[in-house]
Amino acid sequence: MNHPLLALAAALALPAAGANAADYDATAKALLASPKFKAAKAKIDADYDTVVADIVKLTEIPAPPFKEATRAAAYSDMLKAVGLTDVTTDAEGNTYGIRKGTGGGPLIVISAHMDTVFPEGTVTKVRREGNKLYAPGVGDDTMSLPVLLTFVRAMDAAKFTTTSDIVFMGNVGEEGPGDLRGMRYLFTKGPMKDRVKAFISFEPGLAGRITDAGTGSRRYKVTFKGPGGHSMGAFGTVNPAYAMAAAMVEFGKMQVPKEPRTVYNVGIVEGGTSVNSIPFETAMTIDMRSNGKAELAAEEQTFRAILPRAVAAENAARDTTAGKISFDAKLVGDRPVGSTAKTTDIHRIATAVAQAGGLTPRYGAGSTDSNIPMSLGIEALTLGSGFESFRSHSLDEGLTLDKPKNVDSMALGLATVLMLAGAR
Secondary structure (H helix, E strand, C coil), rough: CCCCHHHHHHHHHCCCCCCCHHHHHHHHHHHHCCCHHHHHHHHHHHHHHHHHHHHHHHHHCCCCCCCCHHHHHHHHHHHCCCCCEEEEECCCCCCEECCCCCCCCEEEEECCCCCCCCCCCCCCCCCCEECCCEECCHHHHHHHHHHHHHHHHHHHCCCCCCCCCCCEEEECCCHHHHHHHHHHHHHCCCCCCCCEEEEEEEEEEECEEEEEEEEEEEEEEEEEECCCCEEECCCCCCHHHHHHHHHHHHHHHHCCCCCEEEEEEEEEEEEEECCCEEEEEEEEEEEEECCCHHHHHHHHHHHHHHHHHHHHHHHHEEECCCCCCCCEEEEEEEECCCCCCCCCCCHHHHHHHHHHHHCCCCCEEEECCCHHHHHHCEEEEEEECEEEEEEECCCCCCCCCHHHHHHHHHHHHHHHHHHCCCCC
């Protein structure tokens, strides 16, 4: 991508030749010390109660998997209210607006996901106790959506311009069954698919959290079928539950490397009709994850080889007169492995800003919206949006309100966006 330090360096009279670590560090320090950035941070501070109010408002609009439309409509209005142009909801449901740049910079997308893990009908009324907010979805990732809005207001208040157009987006389908559908559309089918050169997703956490690697996953629902029958009258007939159990036992013995971290799990087991019936169908849903592309592929290959062996063993062990055991393995989740190199502009900028803010960057891998652009070779990171959450994905999910800490963190997130976009 084009060097984003040039514009800011020119504006702040800083050298940018060579683009080494010292250049990034110097530019980040100069930005944080500049009067314009101090004005932007002051706006975030003044805006704090509005951010909290918007968190509450959006949390109380449920956004279960595949049903984010009502929240998207509300967020669309918020994007318009902060003055973004070309506010759009695309064919997949992503909602975004554009803050126009002066030209010459790469197109940048800044996003937070609108969906939560909680099913339709979950009560999402926010409860406040002291400095904590409680509600399903209040943390992951609802709280990040208003942070993007305060970024825009702060940039406008400080009269920042950028060379890049910046797309501020609330996206769909990040959580489990959504399988990153919003990002897949954005980067492979949507109108911006070949234009986005840098991407930041914001998730729960304070500044300094830098997710620079995407944990890949492959998820399967495997259905085992057989003839079924009465537990006594058809005793000795092949049983899909035994085939599935044998497959689960072998799956549980699978050896995987510690580095890159590679794991697996049987998460859902279902099937059968009554205690005195041989089931005609059982199923298990499994999850395999790895930070390594080759390791994830090997894990999947081993798993798939287990299934026919388990079925064959059951068919050989019991009577198949009424029919044999069969299986169907359906892929229900596919998140690609990816990473963003420490030598990229976006990584150096995020690192420099964190250090200029007095923090030690915390790098790590995760399964986030950034997986998709990372896997495509597009510079992408997931950063902490400024609030600490707890008990994520539980009914007593919550976040902690600590204004000084939250404002400092949000300001550093904004600084990263400003440097990336070539702020002046």
